Amino acid sequence: MEEKIKNVWEETRELSLGTTPEIPRLETPPTPLEFLRDYVSPNKPLIVSSSATLHWPATTLWSSPDYLVNTLSSSPVSLHLTPSGNADSLSPCPHSSLCFASAHVEKLPFSEALSKIKNSGLGENCVVAYAQQQNDCLREEYSALNGDVEEDIGWATEALGCKPEAVNLWIGNEFSQTWFHKDHYENLYAVVTGEKHFLLLPPTDVHRMYIRDYPAAQYHYSKDTGEFKLELEDPIRYVPWCSVNPYPSPATKKRDLARFPLYFEGPKPFECTVKAGEILYLPSMWFHHVRQTPDSRGLTVAVNYWYDMRFDVKYAYFNFLQSIACSGFDDVKDEENQCLKSCDDPSASNVENGSDMAHLASGYDSEVSDDVETHDHSACP
Numbered sequence: 001m002e003e004k005i006k007n008v009w010e011e012t013r014e015l016s017l018g019t020t021p022e023i024p025r026l027e028t029p030p031t032p033l034e035f036l037r038d039y040v041s042p043n044k045p046l047i048v049s050s051s052a053t054l055h056w057p058a059t060t061l062w063s064s065p066d067y068l069v070n071t072l073s074s075s076p077v078s079l080h081l082t083p084s085g086n087a088d089s090l091s092p093c094p095h096s097s098l099c100f101a102s103a104h105v106e107k108l109p110f111s112e113a114l115s116k117i118k119n120s121g122l123g124e125n126c127v128v129a130y131a132q133q134q135n136d137c138l139r140e141e142y143s144a145l146n147g148d149v150e151e152d153i154g155w156a157t158e159a160l161g162c163k164p165e166a167v168n169l170w171i172g173n174e175f176s177q178t179w180f181h182k183d184h185y186e187n188l189y190a191v192v193t194g195e196k197h198f199l200l201l202p203p204t205d206v207h208r209m210y211i212r213d214y215p216a217a218q219y220h221y222s223k224d225t226g227e228f229k230l231e232l233e234d235p236i237r238y239v240p241w242c243s244v245n246p247y248p249s250p251a252t253k254k255r256d257l258a259r260f261p262l263y264f265e266g267p268k269p270f271e272c273t274v275k276a277g278e279i280l281y282l283p284s285m286w287f288h289h290v291r292q293t294p295d296s297r298g299l300t301v302a303v304n305y306w307y308d309m310r311f312d313v314k315y316a317y318f319n320f321l322q323s324i325a326c327s328g329f330d331d332v333k334d335e336e337n338q339c340l341k342s343c344d345d346p347s348a349s350n351v352e353n354g355s356d357m358a359h360l361a362s363g364y365d366s367e368v369s370d371d372v373e374t375h376d377h378s379a380c381p
Helices: 002-017 032-040 067-072 110-118 143-148 154-160 203-209 253-259 313-323 327-344 351-358
Strands: 046-048 076-082 089-092 098-102 104-109 128-130 166-172 177-181 185-193 195-201 212-222 227-232 238-241 270-274 279-282 287-293 300-308
Touching (some): 002 203, 067 143, 076 110, 104 110, 104 212, 110 128, 110 166, 128 166, 195 203, 195 279, 195 300, 203 313, 270 279
Parallel strands (some): 098 212
Antiparallel strands (some): 076 104, 089 098, 185 300
């Protein structure tokens, strides 16, 4: 069965996506018909050059050091804080296994939030701040900026037959990154300042992500001590999440390559850098991992438009493919069982297994994973 699944990966590339890791680029926006026929229907990503956003006031105004602060003034915004920059990702949990960790979120005046983002990860500062509220935050928390961008992407709206369900603003620096995941949206992602670096895998490659159920946890940050505490939700809730870190540390690389052979030995992920002014069409159900490079101010600012996907036959095919067992999962499945056992019964966990599990998480060496309940400056990567 594993060979047949691998054949699907190869055929998808040969018949539709291409056999090189590059993403197609257009110098001018497509017509609605071209977009629907050539990209949405075949579920194929696309980058449109900066000509698509030249008319946006944001492309010039948001590069001003003072414009965002003056416009948003003291408006309260949601700021997401983590010790490593990996919000919504896997992390060693209090019982030395892995959990799905969500960021600590606090409301701050925008000027204070922006200052924290700029200073994220600098020196001995282990706090990484990222404005990534989602939930239609551009039209809610950042509504004063609405007039600086289009309310929708015209050619996409006409092709998809609907307005975007949500428009989100993202502000971070080079320490913020997004773990591999997929969304049930047609995503039009516009970078305004800085650059975004994407690794992409099509839905056909779902087995390469080693998706498993992990217990949900939340970071809690203490301003008094400068420490994070990671606490499991009570009652325990499980989140299906991708297990693969595509950029393992030197200490974990050999282990990860052996643990996730379907990812590291399979076809190369599609890879692209979206520069200021460009728009990436990220099709629904595509797995994506995101890093970023800031502008001269130390910021990367982006806006994305989420359009509802069609839950059609492609979605049914994806669910069927995902349900097929694959032998490459065996080792990770054993680890998942240990993770669930240790979270349901803390006394069942042990240091040896916990240390192995911790190596799956990004940025944690063995000496750090031995003490994962709090993160202080001495444990900063």
